[in-house]
Amino acid sequence: MCVVPESATDTPRVSMGFGMGFLQRAWFLALPIALVAGGLSRRVGHRSASAHGPEPRRPADDRLVLYVPHLRGSILLDGDTDDPGWTAPPGPARTGPFVRANGAPSRPYSDARLVWGDGHLYVVLYAADADIRAHAREADGPVWLDDSFRLTFARLDVAYAIDVSAVGVVADAVRKPGGGFDYAWTSGAHVSHEQDGTTNDATDIDEEWLVEMAIPLESVGLRGERGERIGFAVRRCDVREGAVPVCAGWGEAPLSGEVILD
Numbered sequence: 001m002c003v004v005p006e007s008a009t010d011t012p013r014v015s016m017g018f019g020m021g022f023l024q025r026a027w028f029l030a031l032p033i034a035l036v037a038g039g040l041s042r043r044v045g046h047r048s049a050s051a052h053g054p055e056p057r058r059p060a061d062d063r064l065v066l067y068v069p070h071l072r073g074s075i076l077l078d079g080d081t082d083d084p085g086w087t088a089p090p091g092p093a094r095t096g097p098f099v100r101a102n103g104a105p106s107r108p109y110s111d112a113r114l115v116w117g118d119g120h121l122y123v124v125l126y127a128a129d130a131d132i133r134a135h136a137r138e139a140d141g142p143v144w145l146d147d148s149f150r151l152t153f154a155r156l157d158v159a160y161a162i163d164v165s166a167v168g169v170v171a172d173a174v175r176k177p178g179g180g181f182d183y184a185w186t187s188g189a190h191v192s193h194e195q196d197g198t199t200n201d202a203t204d205i206d207e208e209w210l211v212e213m214a215i216p217l218e219s220v221g222l223r224g225e226r227g228e229r230i231g232f233a234v235r236r237c238d239v240r241e242g243a244v245p246v247c248a249g250w251g252e253a254p255l256s257g258e259v260i261l262d
């Protein structure tokens, strides 16, 4: 399935939705789950020889696939990744370093980690950042103008976009065929965040920020069964004072990212 994320800067706002305010932490404890055999986290697929030029039909192997392992322990959404659900072998699926449109690893560094279980897709979003910037405080506000990630899921011609900022504010929307993004939709995502640095203060040098979140699988049309798959891309834009934002991602066009519940 092809995933073509929208530009973070041209996303229309349609309406307001469910709120998740500044510094609000949704404490969410994943129930201990039964062990599942197998489920090694692995990344398959490879980059095309060239990231340029028209590719109206991409070959079947021009994909990035994340086999996401089932939870093997609990996860507490608190912005720390020391939970058994993250640390127990084989560990989460990893995107590896996000890359620019030309395929080169991006600076500053970003990556994502994923596991699933208990009806949720759990995601850690890591962002190195020397200048943390975030102004949106209302849910469905212009989160994409801040230091933020955008998660895009695509299934059956429906795209779901979830933006989350460095301070945990969420803007989420659905786009159905022939329409624009509708922000009345809510993913129901639970979000926590952590950072090493000061937000909106350029007088110091920050280090990093991290989002730990849980997305209800049913909100993106999944039942939460092993073997299910959905188009997936994730993009991070780094905002810094007086500079053009730098964006990089995983699974974006011209490649086609996909998540499989393993």
Ligand SMILES: [Ca+2]
Binding pocket: 075, 076, 077, 078, 079, 080, 081, 082, 083, 212
């Ligand atoms: Ca945690």
Ligand SMILES: [Ca+2]
Binding pocket: 130, 131, 132, 197, 198, 199, 200, 201, 202, 203, 204, 205, 206
């Ligand atoms: Ca700062």
Ligand SMILES: [Ca+2]
Binding pocket: 129, 130, 131, 132, 133, 147, 238, 239, 240
């Ligand atoms: Ca930044």
